[in-house]
Amino acid sequence: MSILVRPAERRDLPALVRLRVTNAERHIQLAPDIYRIPDTEAVHRHFEEVLADGSKVLISVAEVEGEVVGMAEVVLLAEPADHQILVSRRGAEIHTVVLDGHRGRGVGAALVAAAERAAAVRGVSIIYAGIFAPNKDAVGFYSASGFGPRGILLSKEQEVPGAG
Template identity: 85%
Template sequence: MANVERHIQLAPDTYRIPDAEAVRRHFEEVLADGSKVLISVAEVAGEVVGMAELVLLALPPDHQILVPRRAAEIHTVVLDGHRGCGVGSTLVVAAERSAADRGISIIYAGIFAPNEGAVGFYSASGFGPRGILLSKEQEVPSVG
């Protein structure tokens, strides 16, 4: 939830404030399961100041032309006041180690272009472009 305000300021038409209860349930479920999402946290003086969420992706289906490789998406959050101190970089390194231990050879950091801070952060951590994701918004007829 600490990350919401920053994203809404970047692109209010793209981001929203999720229900806090839904966020809590999500993390309870992934922590209980542990097979699809790996979470690393950073603490300073007993307070959680950052986290990296590594979402494990399914292998491409047999009918696709992509070479099957284990992959994951990473989402990193560091609280204001702790950014620029190495917390995020440490979390990414821990996530990369966890991924490698599970045979994951590709980590994606999906970032919307207006989030220049995140682009810079992940670029400094060795992430680079891998293809281009194009999108097109379309009119959706109202149901009623």
Template identity: 75%
Template sequence: MSILVRAAERDDVPALVCLRLANAERHVQLDPAVYRVPDTEAVRRHFEEVLSAESKVVILVAEVMGEVVGMVEVVLLADPPDHQILAPCRAADIHTVVLDGHRGVGVGSALLIAAEQAAAERGVSIIYAGIFAPNKGAVRFYSSAGFRPRGTLLSKEQVAPSAS
């Protein structure tokens, strides 16, 4: 099976929307308190905007036999402000999606390799893969590609003040 990874184009927007919505549905099944299925039009507008302007988001797609079956977004992060104690380090978040039926055959790996190259070309020295729910498949995928835990992200649910 031949996998072609290339930069996303404006004509890919319908496929990107389908990928985002399929990914959302999969994640909602993992944890509906954390994830949601976004509005289709909002997703379409996002991809059209990202692909039509100078953006801090790099989107690559994977094609198999002419069909877009996966994508990866590399979201370039701002350096920490001068007043913070974190050392400046060009970083990016990464989000990989592969359609069911195309997983486990190298599509995700091909996307990840291309994303790492695109990030390196932009001076990125660290890539984060945030996984916010028990998603053993995502942890296994990114771990097999060399991603490791880095620090600890803690969170606390805020209780909304009651209206009196």
């Protein structure tokens, strides 16, 4: 099986939307209180804008036999402001999706490697893979790609006046 990883193009919009919605469906099964299926038109607009701009989000796609079967979305983060105590370094978040039937065959690893190279060219020295639900597959995948724990992210849900 030959995997081609390349920057996403406008012609990939339908595949990108399909990947995002498919990923949402999988995540809803893990934690329906955290995840939702986004509006497909909103997803389409997001990818259209990102592909037109390219300054804050880098998207790579993986093709197998001419079909887009996965993507990696790298969201570039702002460097810590001068007044903050964190060491100034460019960071990014990564989100990787591979369609069922192609998982476990090197597609995700190829996407992460390409995303890391593209991010490094942009000066990114640290990449975060946030996993917000019990997801052993995602933890195993990113761990195998060299990601590890970094700090602790704490959260607290609160009531918002007028919401709901």
